[in-house]
Amino acid sequence: MRADRVCRPAGGRLIVDGVTLAPRAGETLGLLGPNGSGKSTLLRLLSGVLAPSSGVVVLDGRPLPRIPRxxxxxxxxxxxxxxxxxxxxxxxxxxxxxxxxxxxxxxxxSAADAQAVAAALEATGLTAMADRSWHTLSGGERQRAQIARALAQEPGELLLDEPTNHLDIRYQIDLMELVAGLAVTTVIAVHDLNLAAMYCDRLLVLRDGRVVAEGTPGEVLTPSLIGEVYGVRAEVTEGPGHPVIRFLRGSRPHPPGVP
Known part of the structure; x- marks a missing residue:
C-alpha cells in the first residue's frame, strides 16, 4: 500500500495536503497530530471510503479505484x-x-469462517461475551468488537483510527500489544504519544493536513517537535528501547526568544 501526494478538501480548505505515505510490509506505522490535523481523513483515503481530489492510493501497484471492492x-x-x-x-x-x-x-x-471468528474473539478478550447484544456494550467494548471484526477479516493491511479511545489502561496496552504482534501492515492513528513510542515502528506526524516529520519514535518525538505540533512543553528521556515523554506543568512553550 502507498499513498502518493494525496489531497482532500473540505469546507474550503485542504484537510489532507499532498501527503505521501508508504508503510513497509509488516510494520506498525503510527499517525500522530492534534485534532483536525487530517489523520482520520487520511485513513479514509487509504481505505477507499474517500477518493483523493489529487494524488493516488495504490495497493500492489494498482490504483485503489481500479480494484474490485x-x-x-x-x-x-x-x-x-x-x-x-x-x-x-x-x-x-x-x-x-x-x-x-x-x-x-x-x-x-464455513468451518474456516467460524475458526476465524473464534480466533478474533479470543485475541480481543471477547469470547466470554460473544452472545451479548451489541446495544448493551460500553464504548470500549464496542471498540474491541470492531477490532475483532477487522481481525476476523484476516487482512494483509489494517487501518485503525484511534482504537484506544474509550479503553481503560489495561485494554489500551493489550490492544497495542496485539496490533504490534500481528503479521500485517498496520497504519494506526494514535493520540497517546507514549503508546505510539512503545508500539509503533515508525511515526508520521501531521499538522494542518501536511507531513511535518517522519521516522522512528526516537527520531520524531523530540521536545521541539512536540512543542511545535502540540503547543506543549515536554521532557523526552530514553526508556527501554523507546523514548518516554513527560509533559510539564505550565506546559505552553515560551515564544521564541523568551526564557
Missing part, C-alpha cells in the same frame, strides 16, 4: 472511531461480518 475488502480492514447499528446483533454476529468478503452471496458460513 470485494478484492480490496479481502486485503484491507478498517476500524473507524465510531460504529453504530440499529440492528439487534450479538458480538459474535458483529465479528462474523468480517468474513463477508471471503464468501459468495447467500452462502453459509
Amino acid at each position: 470485494k478484492a480490496v475488502a479481502r486485503r484491507l480492514a478498517a476500524v473507524e472511531q465510531h460504529a453504530e447499528t440499529r440492528t439487534e446483533l450479538t458480538i459474535r454476529e458483529v465479528v462474523a461480518l468480517g468474513r463477508i468478503p471471503h464468501r459468495r452471496a447467500w452462502t453459509p458460513a
